[in-house]
Amino acid sequence: MKGRYDIYRQRPGETRGSRQTFEIETPAGATLLEIFHAIQADVDPSFAYRYSCRGAICGSCAVRINGVAGLACKTQALPLAEKGVVVVDPLTNLPTIKDLVADFTAFWEAYDKVRPHLERQHEQHDDRLTWRDKLSAKHLDQLSRAVDCIKCAACLSDCPKRKLMPEYIGPQACVQLYKFYFDPRDAAHDFRVAEAAAPGGAVACDSYTNCVKVCPKDVRPLRAINFIKQDLASRSK
Amino acid sequence: MxxxxxxxxxxxxxxxxxxxxxxxxxxxxxxxxxxxxxxxxxxxxxxxxxxxxxxxxxxxxxxxxxxxxxxxxxxxxxxxxxxxxxxxxxxxxxxxxxxxxxxxxxxxxxxxxxxxxxxxxxxxxxxxxxxxxxxxxxxxxxxxxxxxxxxxxxxxxxxxxxxxxxxxxxxxxxxxxxxxxxxxxxxxxxxxxxxxxxxxxxxxxxxxxxxxxxxxxxxxxxxxxxxxxxxFQIHPTGLLNGILITEGARGEGAYLVNKNGERFMQRYAPQFMELAPRDLVSRSIQREINDGRGFEGGYVHLDLRHLGAEKIKERLPQIREIAIYFAGVDPIEQPIPVRPTVHYTxxxxxxxxxxxxxxxxxxxxxxxxxxxxxxxxxxxxxxxxxxxxxxxxxxxxxxxxxANGHQPKRSREEELVDAALADFAALFTGKATETVPVLRNEMETTMVASFGLFRHHDTMESGLQKIADLARRYRSVRVKETNLVFNSELIRALELGFMLDIAHACALASLDRRESRGSHYRDDFPQMDNPNFLRHSLVTRETDGSLKRSQKAVTIVDTQPLDTIKY
CATH class of the missing domain: 3.50.50.60 (FAD/NAD(P)-binding domain)
Incomplete structure (x- = not known):
């Protein structure tokens, strides 16, 4: 069938755009990203969107699909098109550069802010590493989820708190903070605690749960945030 | 510019x-x-x-x-x-x-x-x-x-x-x-x-x-x-859009089936069936497709259904997810369409x-x-x-x-940068008579047909002519959008130019290697031939634009190459 897609278009240098309607042949099995390719190849070569792996591991192609952030490559187009017009917009809580391309500058600034790297206590590798034994099963599970994060910014886009409070670092940066917060190898624990407790840190989260719903990799940012909050609470006792 | x-x-x-x-x-x-x-x-x-x-x-x-x-x-x-x-x-x-x-x-x-x-x-x-x-x-x-x-x-x-x-x-x-x-x-x-x-x-x-x-x-x-x-290494089981279904599926017992419902690996590797070496499975699938026993659109089925919902959910959750999200198929209910897919250069x-x-x-x-x-x-x-x-x-x-303080001589730098800039600007000047998606599609199809799993002098020769022709036609591609900000039209055009160069070199080197070795399999020369072809191929571009082929010895230090490879 021919699906109808209302897709946001914006010229570079401008701050507002509008939706344009495309009627695109939509076979069973086609992903929304493949619909974008078809638009670019057959209708308008200047149509801009990000892509790389088209296998949900690079995090390039997050957009808002019928108002909810998600990966275009991981979304089957036909079931959506059968229900009606498919509306596609760029991510929110970030400015738009062109069409579906969002400006990630603020996203990476929040990421950098939590100093997301292992601060080594020593400069050697660990020949034998048994610290995982010290982490509980729920932390091991959440750590594995944190590693899964592909930095697509779907969570930041749909976070209501970030919209209300732009200085809040957002769910992804909190996950990044979590990744090192409980890591026994890390030598910057005091910094992590301070960063989590700072006004725009993990404590700013109001538990809207959108981040958990939109995450294409089931990272569950809110769960990571809650683990940090619990730890902060136990310290203040 | x-x-x-x-x-x-x-x-x-x-x-x-x-x-x-x-x-x-x-x-x-x-x-x-x-x-x-x-x-x-x-x-x-x-x-x-x-x-x-x-x-x-x-x-x-x-x-x-x-x-x-x-x-x-x-x-x-x-x-x-x-x-x-x-x-x-x-x-x-x-x-x-x-x-x-x-x-x-x-x-x-x-x-x-x-x-x-x-x-x-x-x-x-x-x-x-x-x-x-x-x-x-x-x-x-x-x-x-x-x-x-x-x-x-x-x-x-x-x-x-x-x-x-x-x-x-x-x-x-x-x-x-x-x-x-x-x-x-x-x-x-x-x-x-x-x-x-x-x-x-x-x-x-x-x-x-x-x-x-x-x-x-x-x-x-x-x-x-x-x-x-x-x-180019070719993996046996990709979805139609190329995404890999790992060997783990066959490891758990999945069948490869043609349009007649046959487990065709019976014909090619009756002992190992679906778990034969990768290159053999790839060629077997392609043989079925080429001989008209594939499904319309050129693929075979990877069937997991006999494993049962429970085993699929428990042992192959990732594969199920990939099939659902990227092919729209739940392998518990339907077989997955697959075909060999180019994997590594x-x-x-x-x-x-x-x-x-x-x-x-x-x-x-x-x-x-x-x-x-x-x-x-x-x-x-x-x-x-x-x-x-x-x-x-x-x-x-x-x-x-x-460390020795190397400084390139920059006497002609300005002139050369200007020349490169002029080449770049030329992409935006004049009238286009060819479009990128059409040429790209023809290149992709040609490479699969002529330089895929089965190579033969005749198909490669016609493939080479086709690629050379595409390279000529590419000169008539122009980019309409002049703003460089996320200019997808420009990026796609530049990338196609790069790929045509590589396709051209691949075609020449493949024709020259009159043996079968690793990923390079020739119907007309099915044997590995160390005396003549244990050497690297080199392709260079001369200043006049013509491509030159040459060879280079393989560095042997301490290990004598075998004349046949068996596992």
Whole structure:
């Protein structure tokens, strides 16, 4: 069938755009990203969107699909098109550069802010590493989820708190903070605690749960945030 | 058009995957006085290294030896790999693992704390270190964390369109920013190409859409040779859009079935059936499709249904997810449409064991290069390893090259940059009579039909003519949109130009190799032929634009090549 897609278009240098309607042949099995390719190849070569792996591991192609952030490559187009017009917009809580391309500058600034790297206590590798034994099963599970994060910014886009409070670092940066917060190898624990407790840190989260719903990799940012909050609470006792 | 900004760096690295970032980080850690820039057409964490699932081979276990890894790699590559390069790869593998561990990577561990290792094909030891089934993703992100920490200067979403080379010496690179649309000239004393593979020249590929062989083509245009570019590894089971369904599905008992409902592997490997070696399974599937026993559209079925819902959910959850999200098929209810898919580029920029090309100051590492560690066929678990080992390696060899105070002669720089700029501007001038999607589609189809799993002189000859014709037609492509900000029309056009160069070189090298070896299988020459073809192929572009073919001896150090390969 021919699906109808209302897709946001914006010229570079401008701050507002509008939706344009495309009627695109939509076979069973086609992903929304493949619909974008078809638009670019057959209708308008200047149509801009990000892509790389088209296998949900690079995090390039997050957009808002019928108002909810998600990966275009991981979304089957036909079931959506059968229900009606498919509306596609760029991510929110970030400015738009062109069409579906969002400006990630603020996203990476929040990421950098939590100093997301292992601060080594020593400069050697660990020949034998048994610290995982010290982490509980729920932390091991959440750590594995944190590693899964592909930095697509779907969570930041749909976070209501970030919209209300732009200085809040957002769910992804909190996950990044979590990744090192409980890591026994890390030598910057005091910094992590301070960063989590700072006004725009993990404590700013109001538990809207959108981040958990939109995450294409089931990272569950809110769960990571809650683990940090619990730890902060136990310290203040 | 004019240059908006000139930059001056000691080293410019193109590509921010595992090879490029490892090199940059090694230089930052050991030679902080050197000014290094990393340019990538995507953000570093979007690089294709992140898609690698399986793991990294390294003889880190107490009862394993790097010498065994060395031999397994040589044999797996049908002895076409250079033995000095494979020595570097296998001996430094453990150190690469330790370096990434130090940077914070979450390698899986055994209960006693030692590195967990899994079995991979073609190796005599469980040698593959991993981070669950997301090894590349985890390492790439760890590496990026460290790069940010060490303040590596990353120019993300900058697209390099040409190298400026004078008299066989690198002067710099011409590039533009997708975000700002600014054109930059990056003067450099040395450059590293770490741009990954070129799997996208084929219509059916597991590679990311960005794997268009940019670095290979940039070097080729500047006069460097492409080595062994006829070798592309082909995986048996990809979805119709190329995404891989791992061997694990067949390992759990999935059937390969043609349109008549036959388990056709019966015909080709009655003993091993679906679990025969990869190249044999790939060729069997393609044979069925070619002989009209595939489904319309050119595929066969991978059928999991007999395993039952419970087993599929429990043992193959990832495969089920991939099928549902990317093919719209739930394997509990329906078979998955699959066909062979191009997976890896063994060939690349010809470099020596310092990763230096024949252009002074120009280096290449990782899949973009051919230092020659994979030979005619890459072993699983050796691709991330190559990127890590030779990324780190160039972090030492490039500073060593610069240590004598190397300064390229810049007397003709301005003139050459202007010429490159004029070439670039020409893409926007005049009337287009050809379009990128049409040419790209014809290239992809031609490469699959003529240089896929079964190669034969006649089909390759007609494929070569077709590619040469496409290259001619490409000159009539023009880009309408002149604003450089996320100009997808421009990017697609430049990438197609790169890919046509590589396709052309691949066609020539494939025709010349009148034997079958590794991924290169010829119906008309089905045997491996060491006396005549145990040698590298080289393709270079002359100043008049013609392509020249030559050969280079394989470096043999201590291991006599076998005349037949059996497992």
């Amino acid at each position: 004019r240059i908006d900004q000139r930059f001056d760096f000691d080293v410019v690295i193109v590509g921010a995957g595992l090879a490029g970032l490892s090199s940059a980080l090694t230089i930052a850690e050991n030679h902080p006085q050197l000014k290094v820039a990393v340019l990538s057409k995507v953000h570093p964490v979007r690089s294709h290294s992140g898609a690698a699932q399986g793991g990294i081979n390294a003889a880190v276990a107490a009862d394993d030896r790097w010498e065994d890894h060395y031999y397994d790699t040589l044999k797996g590559g049908w002895f076409l790999a250079d033995q000095d390069a494979v020595h570097l790869l296998s001996e430094n593998a453990a150190n690469a693992i330790y370096t990434f561990d130090r940077w914070g990577a979450h390698f899986d561990r055994n209960p006693d704390g030692t590195f967990a290792q899994r079995a991979f094909g073609g190796q005599r030891h469980n040698r593959t270190c991993y981070v669950a089934d997301k090894t590349g993703h985890a390492l790439l992100n760890t590496l990026y964390e460290q790069a940010v920490h060490k303040r590596v200067a990353v120019f993300d979403e900058w697209f390099v369109c040409s190298l400026i080379v004078d008299d066989g010496e690198l002067l710099g690179l011409l590039a533009f920013s997708n975000k700002t649309g600014r054109l930059g000239y990056f003067a450099a004393r040395a450059a590293l190409l770490a741009t990954g593979g070129a799997g996208r020249v084929f219509g059916q590929s597991s590679n990311a859409l960005i794997n268009t062989g940019d670095g290979m083509a940039l070097a080729f245009r500047a006069g460097a040779a492409l080595k062994d570019i006829e070798f 063994m060939g690349g920029v010809d470099v020596n064991t310092d990763c230096a090309s024949t252009i002074r100051g120009l280096f290449a590492a990782g899949e973009a290069s051919c230092v020659s560690v994979h030979g005619a066929n890459r072993l699983g678990g050796n691709s991330l390893l190559e990127a890590m080992v030779f990324g780190i390696h160039t972090g030492h060899t490039i500073p060593a090259f610069l």
